[in-house]
Amino acid sequence: MGTRPFDLTASPAGAAGVPGPLASLALLQVADITRIRSFWRSVERFPPGAMIHVGPKSPRKQFVIVSGWGCETRILPDGRRQIFSFLLPGDVVDLTRGSQAGRRSFLSLTRLEIVDAGVLIAAEPGDGEDVAEALRQAAARTEDRLFDHMVRIGRLTAKERVLHLLLELHDRLQAVGMVREDSFRLPLTQEVFADALGLSIVHINRTLQQLRRSARITLKGGSVTLHDRAKLSAYACYESGNHQKRSFAPSLPA
Amino acid sequence: MGTRPFDLTASPAGAAGVPGPLASLALLQVADITRIRSFWRSVERFPPGAMIHVGPKSPRKQFVIVSGWGCETRILPDGRRQIFSFLLPGDVVDLTRGSQAGRRSFLSLTRLEIVDAGVLIAAEPGDGEDVAEALRQAAARTEDRLFDHMVRIGRLTAKERVLHLLLELHDRLQAVGMVREDSFRLPLTQEVFADALGLSIVHINRTLQQLRRSARITLKGGSVTLHDRAKLSAYACYESGNHQKRSFAPSLPA
DNA sequence: CGAGACTTTGACCGTAGTCAATTTATGTGG
DNA sequence: CCACATAAATTGACTACGGTCAAAGTCTCG
Numbered sequence: 001m002g003t004r005p006f007d008l009t010a011s012p013a014g015a016a017g018v019p020g021p022l023a024s025l026a027l028l029q030v031a032d033i034t035r036i037r038s039f040w041r042s043v044e045r046f047p048p049g050a051m052i053h054v055g056p057k058s059p060r061k062q063f064v065i066v067s068g069w070g071c072e073t074r075i076l077p078d079g080r081r082q083i084f085s086f087l088l089p090g091d092v093v094d095l096t097r098g099s100q101a102g103r104r105s106f107l108s109l110t111r112l113e114i115v116d117a118g119v120l121i122a123a124e125p126g127d128g129e130d131v132a133e134a135l136r137q138a139a140a141r142t143e144d145r146l147f148d149h150m151v152r153i154g155r156l157t158a159k160e161r162v163l164h165l166l167l168e169l170h171d172r173l174q175a176v177g178m179v180r181e182d183s184f185r186l187p188l189t190q191e192v193f194a195d196a197l198g199l200s201i202v203h204i205n206r207t208l209q210q211l212r213r214s215a216r217i218t219l220k221g222g223s224v225t226l227h228d229r230a231k232l233s234a235y236a237c238y239e240s241g242n243h244q245k246r247s248f249a250p251s252l253p254a
Numbered sequence: 255m256g257t258r259p260f261d262l263t264a265s266p267a268g269a270a271g272v273p274g275p276l277a278s279l280a281l282l283q284v285a286d287i288t289r290i291r292s293f294w295r296s297v298e299r300f301p302p303g304a305m306i307h308v309g310p311k312s313p314r315k316q317f318v319i320v321s322g323w324g325c326e327t328r329i330l331p332d333g334r335r336q337i338f339s340f341l342l343p344g345d346v347v348d349l350t351r352g353s354q355a356g357r358r359s360f361l362s363l364t365r366l367e368i369v370d371a372g373v374l375i376a377a378e379p380g381d382g383e384d385v386a387e388a389l390r391q392a393a394a395r396t397e398d399r400l401f402d403h404m405v406r407i408g409r410l411t412a413k414e415r416v417l418h419l420l421l422e423l424h425d426r427l428q429a430v431g432m433v434r435e436d437s438f439r440l441p442l443t444q445e446v447f448a449d450a451l452g453l454s455i456v457h458i459n460r461t462l463q464q465l466r467r468s469a470r471i472t473l474k475g476g477s478v479t480l481h482d483r484a485k486l487s488a489y490a491c492y493e494s495g496n497h498q499k500r501s502f503a504p505s506l507p508a
Numbered sequence: 509c510g511a512g513a514c515t516t517t518g519a520c521c522g523t524a525g526t527c528a529a530t531t532t533a534t535g536t537g538g
Numbered sequence: 539c540c541a542c543a544t545a546a547a548t549t550g551a552c553t554a555c556g557g558t559c560a561a562a563g564t565c566t567c568g
Binding site: 189201205 | 513515516
């Protein structure tokens with residue numbers, strides 16, 4: 001039951017941002033990530049920093065993230081950037097109305113693998129209604145998170161924003177088995193953090209320093225540990241829940 | 255082609271926040287507001303400042319605003335408040351997942367009338383698919399606006415935020431015929447403005463003063479006039495569009 | 509080992525927040 | 539139509555959170 005900081009590089013399934021067993025699959029109650037990967041025909045891969053779009057070979061426009069991190073963003077004419085949301089393994093990405101005139105585009109933040117949601121449904125035994133329903137709920141949660149993010153950038157202080165976001169990421173990653181002992185990999189640069197939270201990169205840096213010095217978080221080598229999440233949640237007005245409330249995910253086998 | 259400020263109190267259909275002919279109806283291509291009002295059985299009314307919820311007598315959970323202004327909001331445990339969006343005549347309000355534990359609730363800002371969307375569909379000659387499609391598009395635009403709002407509070411300065419919001423409101427109100435000569439009624443207190451834009455009420459006041467003194471806007475008696483919207487749009491990084499892009503609304507008869 | 513990306517730090521500035529008092533509507537009852 | 543109560547808008551004085559600029563330090567990776 002430690003708060004011992006450690007490196008998660010060798011976490012569940014390996015490299016940074018790559019989910020452990022399951023991931024989206026936890027959400028979808030599918031048994032193993034290898035099973036998803038067996039759909040290699042329909043898995044699309046992107047390098048870090050790529051704009052996510054799919055060719056006409058994909059009839060559908062809904063995708064599930066198999067591994068890696070992404071984000072939804074807009075860049076203003078003068079270069080300012082706002083990140084709307086982070087896309088984690090298991091999240092549903094709806095490219096239907098995306099990337100129109102740059103008002104909203106999807107970017108990969110790490111190496112990223114996505115799979116056509118329709119393929120998942122079709123591959124499911126039965127009518128796939130369970131999977132379809134899970135997808136709908138995942139999409140609904142994604143939308144709910146927009147409101148939390150709005151509260152963050154609209155009404156919280158810098159310290160609160162950072163903690164609030166870290167707490168959300170914790171909960172979401174935990175739901176897909178990517179958290180160990182309150183620690184998880186955080187493959188984000190401080191610039192990305194700044195653009196998500198509506199702060200300058202310098203101020204993000206200073207805020208992180210303060211949180212570190214006050215021993216509220218440990219952040220090192222791309223991994224974070226949140227010490228005393230209950231207290232941090234109260235401090236940052238974070239309400240957990242609405243992430244995997246009704247998780248289908250069984251605890252994962254080693 | 256005037257910038258002459260004037261009072262819109264006697265605008266289209268009368269009192270503050272009440273739409274002129276059409277309103278949502280413009281969106282829905284229905285002929286006249288009186289027609290909607292004839293559904294008085296299914297029209298629900300709220301006084302200013304009320305939480306919007308509907309009794310079990312309404313089977314559906316989607317409503318269209320007939321007249322008045324509302325907003326979607328969250329109040330933090332310590333009293334801070336964030337307004338997520340404004341609800342104008344013609345907008346679709348989806349109460350499906352609303353007001354759960356106060357994470358997201360709908361409030362009326364003026365006297366408000368809403369009508370069950372299902373009733374509108376049923377009342378339409380034919381299969382009502384046109385109306386249903388219009389409702390879907392309205393809902394999609396509503397979601398798009400969340401992103402604009404996020405950019406506002408995350409990346410714009412106070413002056414930009416105010417102008418950006420005013421420009422959006424202009425476009426939305428214009429689409430339902432509630433704008434005359436770049437002027438429209440704005441039934442919001444500065445406190446509401448502040449809570450929407452993530453600023454303090456005092457700073458909103460000072461920002462408005464500056465905008466007035468620099469002759470960029472006229473704001474008096476609850477009505478605003480935007481002078482040179484093109485220039486203001488450029489200044490505030492506002493991109494019009496996505497409001498009534500494909501408007502069904504014919505210009506309204508006097 | 510060097511180039512480039514990322515992080516960190518210092519110095520200084522400015523936007524926006526807080527506190528508090530005053531003025532200006534708005535509204536209500538007499 | 540006036541007196542009073544209340545909400546809303548203003549203004550001033552002061553504070554502080556967060557931004558900008560610039561330089562130095564670290565880390566990666568070919």
